[in-house]
Amino acid sequence: MLIEDKFYQKICNKLNENILEITNSKRRIINEAVSDLIKGGGKKLRPFLMFLAASFGDYDQEKLLQLGSGIELLHMSSLLHDDVIDNAKLRRGKKTAQHKFGKEEAVFIGDFLLSRSFNIFFKYLDKSTLGKMNKNVSLLCEGEIEQSEKKFDLEISMRDYYRRIRHKTALFFALSSYLGAYVSGVRGKKLNLLYKLGLEIGMAFQIKDDLLDFEGEEEETGKILAQDLKEGIITLPVILLFNKEKYRNKYKRYNNKKLEPEVVASIIADLKVAGALDESQDILLRFINRVKKYLEQLPNNKAKKRLKKLVEAQIERKF
Secondary structure: OOOOOHHHHHHHHHHHHHHHHHHOOOOHHHHHHHHHHHHOOOOOHHHHHHHHHHOOOOOOHHHHHHHHHHHHHHHHHHHHHHHHHHOOOEEOOEEOHHHHHOHHHHHHHHHHHHHHHHHHHHHHOOHHHHHHHHHHHHHHHHHHHHHHHOOOOOOOOHHHHHHHHHHHHHHHHHHHHHHHHHOOOOOHHHHHHHHHHHHHHHHHHHHHHHHHHHHOOHHHHOOOOOHHHHOOOOOHHHHHHHOOHHHHHHHHHHOOOOOOHHHHHHHHHHHHHHOHHHHHHHHHHHHHHHHHHHHHOOOOOHHHHHHHHHHHHHHHOOO
């Protein structure tokens, strides 16, 4: 992806060092859980997007490093909580905190990281921006709750899906882009452009994740094939499959029921035959093209070039 980009590598290294310092605790399992997440090789796209958006203004590198760490800690906290809810044993190919230390411990570690992130935001953000931050976190939680409520609902609509991924994923990307630009003095049309660009990158990112759930190699994604479907999370490829009357009728008796392994295997096979994966790829490209339209309106600089690489990476990435 962006591994060859020295600027990206530099930011990731600085973020890792800073996060370890910020979260250093007398409690061993907190330090170990944070270390595991860092060693798991998280992409850190959100803070990287923050830095790129900031490059369209006049930014303070130390301030951005702290805010980027806060954004990543908020994300890490959500991952820990997600793993408890999903009873996940693996995260990026390694044992999850809930599997390694226990569910209660994992929840408290997630809460600890959440508290550390808001310490940073309270220090560096004004009251209005904190309000935007809190609103986005609330919508993220609502998106996760909606996803939980809709488990094994095979009749979920495209509209429901887009709203869910907008809340649980895309708004976080948009917020990252907005924060980077805003604290660097970007205002007006350019600030709005960077917010929208972040939002569409987030939508594309989640759609690609949902495709990788069926197409990715387990060794690369660090996830079990069709893990979301097995857990009852109905994503874009499955929705597109069930939009076809033939398959909607075939599986309607399984609606709102836990899917047995043989049913999951049948759905996976039908996704390929029916072309639902190809259709999902076409929708991904639509969102990529939206991002490119916003990019065209931004001034030319190194950040714009890196944003183009970031966008193209969403098409080709394997994890």
